[in-house]
Amino acid sequence: MAPVSPEWSLYRSFVAVLREGSLSGAARVLGVSQPTLGRHIAALESALGLALFTRSPEGLKPTREAKALRPHAEALAAAADSLFRAASGPLGENEGPVRISASEVFAVEVLPPLLARLREAHPRIVVELQVSNRVEDLLRRDADLAVRVVRPGQDALLATRVGAVEAGLFAHPSYLARHPAPRTTAELLKHALVGFDVGAPYTRVLKLEGRALTREDFSLRTDSDLAMFAAIRSGCGIGGCLVPLGQRSGLVRILPRLFAPSAEVWVVMHEDLRATARCRTVFEALSSGLKELLGVASRKPRETPPHRQVSLGVRGTT
Template identity: 35%
Template sequence: MKNELPPGPSPSWDDFRFFVATSTAGSFSKAASDMGVTQPTISRHIENLEHRLSVRLFDRLPNGVALTSEGESILNAARHIESTVFEIQRNVHGSDRRMEGTVRISVTDGLATFWLTPQLGRLQERHPGITIEFQCSIEPADPLKMETDLSIRSGKPQAADLIIVKLGTIHFVPWASADYIARHGAPDTPEELLRHRLVDHSIYYKDEGNWNDWFALARAANLISYMTNSSASMLSAIQSGIGIGMLPTYAGVCVEGIVPLSLDLRTNSEIWLTFHPRIQSTARVRAVIDWIRSLFDHGASPWFRDEFHPPKTPPARSRPVATAS
């Protein structure tokens, strides 16, 4: 007797794609967040796949989902399908010689907003047919899964199948607005930060190993007066005089209304560009790669050298420190 599928349309690639994502995420809600869709969308595709295959793929648990034995047996085949689809897409992209179309860049909102976007005009003047799509998020999109074309992230990537290019090092120092300094003074030592309001970014907690000095002070007296997961929002808070925050040294050439503080407190993070080997032969992607690398030229932009280069804006003059209230 033949094993036949129930009547109706065959499972779609999206069904398998969301199945793989859910198995990786461990819950429908996490898979939906990772894939940029709603939880009902994930549930609908999983239920459709289960119906079409006549098997239960996941056990629904109070805190997520777990693969059934049938789901585990299907997962490898689904990943093979996923890998084949990605390979087809990369082959198509790699043979594209047109200097037009969209190039997706996964990057943090800070770099996209304050460094890449202001200099995008240079690329558009030279290649007006290229559209740049910035995918701004804390979690990087995966070039191997064709979630993005190029990824710019801190920390050296570990994926063996990707090309990785070190763009440089971002150095962070404390900044404040002139208005804040006029009202509260500028601290002369890291210890004096204990008497000031602080502005913070939630991503710093994820990179705690690079921020030990900052957190040792900030956590000592519950100093955080403003927390956000957006670099643009964090900068706005500092410009508005809400408090002192750590920003890149390159802020001195692209941001107004803030000044760096003369404190023996700084940290750094390496910045890496990653992409799949085959996609670099796509003409428009190659052009964007060259443009990105030019923006981090260590001669024209010394703030991205491995060694610390001070911010361009002169440090603020210190005033008597007043207790923030």
């Protein structure tokens, strides 16, 4: 007799335990009892002929086999979630859930006004905002749409470039009142700098006049873009952030001619969702809204000499 494929519910429980690290945590997330979840894991191990977890003082530890199965199980979970979202509203109407993936900074500092406008225009669309700095693969259906600062490479994705956003070095006026703004890279490196801890691929190649910045250059280190932005706004030191956000928060830009990297911003959707009205509506709303925001942001104010730096823009809600 051919082996019978395990039920989806068993894989769902498997993914939950992987993510939560314990039966009790996974049971709370799924809304089932802990004994039921334990039976699911035992049934899946029996069906696959594999041991998936070992017990430790810290909780359940996935075996090597479980780690190898994880990406496949998560892809299955993402596909099931996508199917549920697609079935949760009529395809031809602006009604039902749409899941958007965006980085911390875009999800917290950029998108909310656009989502508020979308809510007023289409109150029956339910937005699920996935806050993640990872480059999620829309082909796996982790989300319906994504806002990204890298150009998507997959042919099956519908993408529109909405503009480019520039980053810069900024400091709060209170910090500069205590420590005069640097005029050179050498002076900058004597200041309290806010930057990355472990870092990501793009942070490892940051340079000032050919000098690569490393974690040892920073007096406050964090890999959270939001924590970094909050530290700069609180006067902890000089650090990098998106120019429109720095200007909006009343921060002072430092050495703009030496540090002005930019990145393209894209709104991305799987092409199969083009026929789903609510996804198409959200795609168009985000594309037009971000184009408007980035178009305004690209009109740079007149730069001031380093020794006469003043606040660029007005203080606003962040």
